[in-house]
Amino acid sequence: MELGQVCQLDRRTISAAEAARDGLDFVSMEHVDPNTGKIVVAKGSRTGDGKGLAFLFDSRHVLFGKLRPYLRKIALPQGNGCSSTELVPLLPDPRQLDRAYLFHWVRRAHVIDTLMAKATGARMPRADMSVLLSMSIPLPPLDEQQRIVALLDRAAEIRHRADVARIKSRAIIPALFLDTFGDPAANPKGWPSVTVGDLLCGATYGTSRKANDGNVGIPVIRMGNVTIGGELDTSELKHIEISGVERENAEIVEGDLLFNRTNSKELVGKTGLWDGRFEAVAASYFIRLRVKRDICNPAYLWAFFNTQFMKRVLFQAARGAIGQANINAKELKAFRVAIPPLDLQMNFAERVQRIKTTARLLDAVADKAEAVAGALAAKLFDPMPNASPFEQRVAAE
Numbered sequence: 001m002e003l004g005q006v007c008q009l010d011r012r013t014i015s016a017a018e019a020a021r022d023g024l025d026f027v028s029m030e031h032v033d034p035n036t037g038k039i040v041v042a043k044g045s046r047t048g049d050g051k052g053l054a055f056l057f058d059s060r061h062v063l064f065g066k067l068r069p070y071l072r073k074i075a076l077p078q079g080n081g082c083s084s085t086e087l088v089p090l091l092p093d094p095r096q097l098d099r100a101y102l103f104h105w106v107r108r109a110h111v112i113d114t115l116m117a118k119a120t121g122a123r124m125p126r127a128d129m130s131v132l133l134s135m136s137i138p139l140p141p142l143d144e145q146q147r148i149v150a151l152l153d154r155a156a157e158i159r160h161r162a163d164v165a166r167i168k169s170r171a172i173i174p175a176l177f178l179d180t181f182g183d184p185a186a187n188p189k190g191w192p193s194v195t196v197g198d199l200l201c202g203a204t205y206g207t208s209r210k211a212n213d214g215n216v217g218i219p220v221i222r223m224g225n226v227t228i229g230g231e232l233d234t235s236e237l238k239h240i241e242i243s244g245v246e247r248e249n250a251e252i253v254e255g256d257l258l259f260n261r262t263n264s265k266e267l268v269g270k271t272g273l274w275d276g277r278f279e280a281v282a283a284s285y286f287i288r289l290r291v292k293r294d295i296c297n298p299a300y301l302w303a304f305f306n307t308q309f310m311k312r313v314l315f316q317a318a319r320g321a322i323g324q325a326n327i328n329a330k331e332l333k334a335f336r337v338a339i340p341p342l343d344l345q346m347n348f349a350e351r352v353q354r355i356k357t358t359a360r361l362l363d364a365v366a367d368k369a370e371a372v373a374g375a376l377a378a379k380l381f382d383p384m385p386n387a388s389p390f391e392q393r394v395a396a397e
Helices: 016-022 099-106 109-117 129-134 142-181 244-250 298-305 308-317 329-334 342-381 389-396
Strands: 007-009 013-015 053-057 062-065 081-083 087-092 193-195 200-205 218-221 238-240 257-260 271-273 280-282 286-291 336-338
Touching (some): 007 129, 013 016, 053 087, 062 099, 087 099, 099 142, 099 342, 109 129, 142 298, 142 342, 200 244, 200 329, 244 280, 257 298, 286 298, 286 329, 298 308, 298 342
Parallel strands (some): 218 280
Antiparallel strands (some): 013 053, 053 081, 062 087, 193 336, 200 286, 218 238, 257 271, 257 286
């Protein structure tokens, strides 16, 4: 059945001035969490300058963000309010369509991809809501819809809990560093101070060879593969064909640090610790640091570079404009760092490893929960004649 037969766009509006006078909370795209569909808005948030119009909504609606639909700004409001006109209230017929079922259905990749294919505007694409209303939605009885919603909600909750636990586990490392070694800004335990260069047996730039998307050659670790918190993210990789001395100079092994020398000013100096998960080389925006392990454990220096203190130091030291700042190898080697006893560093590194192992396990749980949710959606919402090949394959399994 076409969605438009069981759902309508509810375009009732209110002036911003009236909404402010009536005390209505105002929801814009930025207030919608794309992962959970929850509205995150400060109590008392209003319509700002009192100009323009807003859509009225209540707990019968699903709010659909038509601006850049790939962001999945889709919400289930729990009460009355008003929204930006980029958030269109969908009003399902409660006799035929459960609104939570609608919420899960419109968040599907197939629905979003269909809307993006027919969106208008290049830089700021907007969904054509008539396309959405013309799409076919499977419509089992209401009690079956509610059963489907319960299953998908459960899968989403598992994903959310895994994400929260993973984030908390990674937040432990900075606290552990401060507890073990003290604030590096003050060095309260009086450790000897040396330069970063004193701790290194090598500092080389990565390769500037052009990477390819065809999995040809060896993986190359680029800026996006190291997060602002210093974690590795190898979910998206490019490859490079490289050999001989050039490969040797750029190759990274377990324990190498990847110092991001060129980036926007606030990101210069983000530093990853390579764990040897596969053979790889570093891209030219990194300086590959190899430490003298008889005096320094790589995990200690990695955690030091990722302290708030060192991030401030790097921000102040980075040269260049906001768009493209830089710290070179000579400048990097000149930074000073307190060097605790090696056995204390080793103990810290072992604890960091246990935390990272836990975080990887939680990542796997979160990924599995997401896959389960996707597979459930594909099976429970099918048959759909225009389901994606991936969804058809999952449904057949």
